[in-house]
Amino acid sequence: MAYTDRHRLFLQNFLVQRYMPQVAVEQLYDTIVQRTPQDNSTSAPLEEFLYAINRKLDPLSLELRRTQHQLTGDKVWALVNTRGDDIAQLATHYSAGKLTAFKKLVEAIMTAKDGNYCLGSTASLSLVQREGSSSMSKQLAQEFLGELVNDHWLVLSEGGHYTLAPRAILELQTYLKDEYPEWIQECHLCKDLVTMGLRCDYPDCNAILHVYCAQRYQSLQQNECPACRREWADRHTEFGAQALIPQRLRQSRLHHHMPTGTPDPDGSRLSSPSSSSPASSLR
Ligand SMILES: [Zn+2]
Numbered sequence: 001m002a003y004t005d006r007h008r009l010f011l012q013n014f015l016v017q018r019y020m021p022q023v024a025v026e027q028l029y030d031t032i033v034q035r036t037p038q039d040n041s042t043s044a045p046l047e048e049f050l051y052a053i054n055r056k057l058d059p060l061s062l063e064l065r066r067t068q069h070q071l072t073g074d075k076v077w078a079l080v081n082t083r084g085d086d087i088a089q090l091a092t093h094y095s096a097g098k099l100t101a102f103k104k105l106v107e108a109i110m111t112a113k114d115g116n117y118c119l120g121s122t123a124s125l126s127l128v129q130r131e132g133s134s135s136m137s138k139q140l141a142q143e144f145l146g147e148l149v150n151d152h153w154l155v156l157s158e159g160g161h162y163t164l165a166p167r168a169i170l171e172l173q174t175y176l177k178d179e180y181p182e183w184i185q186e187c188h189l190c191k192d193l194v195t196m197g198l199r200c201d202y203p204d205c206n207a208i209l210h211v212y213c214a215q216r217y218q219s220l221q222q223n224e225c226p227a228c229r230r231e232w233a234d235r236h237t238e239f240g241a242q243a244l245i246p247q248r249l250r251q252s253r254l255h256h257h258m259p260t261g262t263p264d265p266d267g268s269r270l271s272s273p274s275s276s277s278p279a280s281s282l283r
């Protein structure tokens with residue numbers, strides 16, 4: 001498939017955000033196809049179109065990569081630096097002080113006690129103030145935490161805990177594996193990192209799965225653990241940051257897809273007042 005203006009346009013638009021939910025990617029592609037009728041190459045399926053872009057990006061050590069939001073199950077895309085092995089190379093527009101604070105935050109989240117993969121908002125705030133720079137006021141630290149959420153590195157849970165957002169899981173994968181080999185967990189089914197999910201309770205198994213992977217598997221192979229093949233229904237518990245999600249939001253969020261046009265279609269700000277109202281969270 002030829003590389004055309006459509007690919008260039010798509011990439012230019014994607015670069016502005018570096019991170020997009022699948023629905024937004026589909027919309028962007030449709031819009032570009034409509035606006036470039038002069039492009040007489042047939043409109044290829046989206047996957048093929050993105051594959052052509054990835055071949056162009058490969059020599060630059062960049063790649064469009066897809067994952068699923070661990071909480072909502074929504075598919076999301078990010079532009080990933082495939083050789084980037086340090087936070088400083090990936091989050092280039094933060095100052096040195098902010099980068100240090102971000103690294104310490106990631107460390108605190110990855111090594112959280114009980115494997116919760118999260119850090120309370122008060123602890124996060126004082127960590128940023130302490131590590132950021134001597135001049136970082138409480139307000140600036142708070143703003144920086146907001147910036148990390150807006151930039152899709154962190155998610156703030158409704159209970160007031162920061163945890164890693166899908167972009168961080170995708171882009172920092174190599175970094176996290178290198179820095180925290182004893183702390184990371186991979187999903188038994190898809191092999192991606194998992195920081196919130198479900199764990200098989202049998203002590204000789206303890207397989208960990210994303211919620212969406214477990215659901216997909218359970219709908220095919222009823223009631224068995226994909227690793228040990230024993231009964232699953234009452235023999236699994238919540239793992240990682242999943243345990244912090246309020247009960248009333250857990251099931252609804254897994255099947256929920258926010259309509260386009262809402263301010264936060266990828267659910268990265270779980271605690272914003274609008275997304276926690278009954279009307280939107282239970283849709
Ligand atoms: Zn998985």
Ligand SMILES: [Zn+2]
Nearest residue numbers: 200205225228
């Ligand atoms: Zn098992």
